Amino acid sequence: MGQTISEKIISNHAGKKVYAGELVISDVDGCMASDTTGPLTIKAFREMGGKKVFNPKKCALIIDHAAPSPNERIANLHKMMRDFAKEQGMRLFEIGEGICHQVMVENQYVKPGDIFIGADSHTPTYGALNAFACGVGSTDLAATMMTGKIWLKVPQTIKINCSGKLQDGVTAKDLILFLVGKVTVSGATYQTIEFTGEAFEGMTLASRMTIANMSSEMGAKTGIVHPKGLKLDYDFEAITPDDDANYIKSFDFDVSGLEPQVSAPESPDNVHNISNYEGTKINYAFIGTCCNGRLEDLDIAAEILKGKKIHADVRMVIAPASQSVLLDAISNGTMKTLIEAGASLITSGCGPCVGTHQGVPADGEVVISAANRNFRGRMGNPNSNIYLGAPSTVAASALEGHIVNPKKYLL
Amino acid sequence: MSGIQTNIKAKAHVYGDHIDTDRIIPGKYTKTLDMSTLANHVLEDLDPNFNKIVKQGDILVAGINFGCGSSREQAPLALKQAGVSVVIAQDFARIFFRNAINIGLPVLELANHKIDKGAELDVDLKTGIVKDLTGGVTYTATKLPDIMINILNEGGLVNYLTKNGSYSL
Numbered sequence A: 001m002g003q004t005i006s007e008k009i010i011s012n013h014a015g016k017k018v019y020a021g022e023l024v025i026s027d028v029d030g031c032m033a034s035d036t037t038g039p040l041t042i043k044a045f046r047e048m049g050g051k052k053v054f055n056p057k058k059c060a061l062i063i064d065h066a067a068p069s070p071n072e073r074i075a076n077l078h079k080m081m082r083d084f085a086k087e088q089g090m091r092l093f094e095i096g097e098g099i100c101h102q103v104m105v106e107n108q109y110v111k112p113g114d115i116f117i118g119a120d121s122h123t124p125t126y127g128a129l130n131a132f133a134c135g136v137g138s139t140d141l142a143a144t145m146m147t148g149k150i151w152l153k154v155p156q157t158i159k160i161n162c163s164g165k166l167q168d169g170v171t172a173k174d175l176i177l178f179l180v181g182k183v184t185v186s187g188a189t190y191q192t193i194e195f196t197g198e199a200f201e202g203m204t205l206a207s208r209m210t211i212a213n214m215s216s217e218m219g220a221k222t223g224i225v226h227p228k229g230l231k232l233d234y235d236f237e238a239i240t241p242d243d244d245a246n247y248i249k250s251f252d253f254d255v256s257g258l259e260p261q262v263s264a265p266e267s268p269d270n271v272h273n274i275s276n277y278e279g280t281k282i283n284y285a286f287i288g289t290c291c292n293g294r295l296e297d298l299d300i301a302a303e304i305l306k307g308k309k310i311h312a313d314v315r316m317v318i319a320p321a322s323q324s325v326l327l328d329a330i331s332n333g334t335m336k337t338l339i340e341a342g343a344s345l346i347t348s349g350c351g352p353c354v355g356t357h358q359g360v361p362a363d364g365e366v367v368i369s370a371a372n373r374n375f376r377g378r379m380g381n382p383n384s385n386i387y388l389g390a391p392s393t394v395a396a397s398a399l400e401g402h403i404v405n406p407k408k409y410l411l
Numbered sequence B: 001m002s003g004i005q006t007n008i009k010a011k012a013h014v015y016g017d018h019i020d021t022d023r024i025i026p027g028k029y030t031k032t033l034d035m036s037t038l039a040n041h042v043l044e045d046l047d048p049n050f051n052k053i054v055k056q057g058d059i060l061v062a063g064i065n066f067g068c069g070s071s072r073e074q075a076p077l078a079l080k081q082a083g084v085s086v087v088i089a090q091d092f093a094r095i096f097f098r099n100a101i102n103i104g105l106p107v108l109e110l111a112n113h114k115i116d117k118g119a120e121l122d123v124d125l126k127t128g129i130v131k132d133l134t135g136g137v138t139y140t141a142t143k144l145p146d147i148m149i150n151i152l153n154e155g156g157l158v159n160y161l162t163k164n165g166s167y168s169l
């Protein structure tokens, strides 16, 4: 019987052919924790008798969620992570080096065909690389760091086929928002999503990361973009599904007529055509995160804002996904354009995405954000409202002071 | 089950569908190893009264997709620390489900339950049978995979690995 991409990758690691529904104990190729999950991971690692991580080259800690530390409590947790990394001889990515998912991909902690376990729910982002990557909590991660293994139930796979090419001015973010709206926040719970079809084939790695990233918003265990068209700086062997692979469900969409999309408060699957929300006044525009903080995201915002000023009633925050993204955006002039337009640059990292610091909205304020989540209270204030959109939508809305279709600025 | 009470008779606090981890414990409170901070803010954006009315041993009941969102283990830890003895939902988001078992907070999936706010429940974790004494209905929970039962039997993954050194099926 044929296999899906997940079934093939897990089979390669379990040493036997496995199919959806089977329980396996699998070797992992890499694992990481952030400063939200790392301290509890270290605590659990010690409690379970851990002395040495299974392989210091395959384990990483990243300080990104509250970086630099906003108070002494978090400063002490960061210190605990630094001490642990030093003791174990493993790499710790410091404040400002970037968001966990971005630095794992940039530094090749994960490669096509790998199984990667991350103590963060957006670990499926690496499905952009044709890897099987899932998020776990701290205690699971401690066990993986200690043993180099994880127990998994081989997931069933949902196939999402998107035919047609996206129109100019419509981006990967619009497409994934549209798909989250269709599949819903719990539509893929426990399952893998395989994204396949013409719409994905021409996508850059960065766009594929945006797609795979929001598999989490459908409850999926992971999401893998079909490797057709994937270009990397190194050679790799692509894992493709068999023609007779078994899918629990299939979706088919022709996306050639797709308009920019917006997810309205307060659930990522509350997705509509942007025309439904055009004119909604905004106070705060945010571009960043593991979903949309990469160079192409900042570039498109700069294209829209070049030579202009953002609206007087709007403030804009930019958090590049990594230091390397920031350096590229400095070299190509994007960062200068954004700052001249009135944006405020903050440390590479999660920034205001998770409401810890660096830009919490006030009561009654409306945010347009390039992030992946808009749950109530997500940015630190339960009395604010968050709309999600593409970086292009965020930039155009910052310019006009209300939500607006960015297409006219891009054609 | 070592360290876990298997027969629970307590009151149900009932909430709706898609209770995400930001509502269970907002991100701004998660960066701590102090469990009482977590308990003080549990469910605060959903029901600011919850931590005042919850009593040791009470049961949390929800609809579908409980615990969706972040991977933060602080979510089940906050519930456990606040006194919740078991979470019953129509179904769970997968990371929350694993996390709860790993830290020794029992979770039961009752696909079509109609448990009302304030109901008295009698739960047998060994059999997965839940009696709604107020509603007069008896439910049977979906069976957990064996490895999860073994982890829960030890009181969580830390104890399981301390005892076994690694996983086994």
Ligand code: SF4
Binding pocket: A065, A099, A100, A101, A120, A122, A288, A289, A290, A291, A349, A350, A353, A354, A371, A372
């Ligand atoms: S950027 Fe936001 S969604 Fe991504 S890892 Fe950081 S907090 Fe999570």
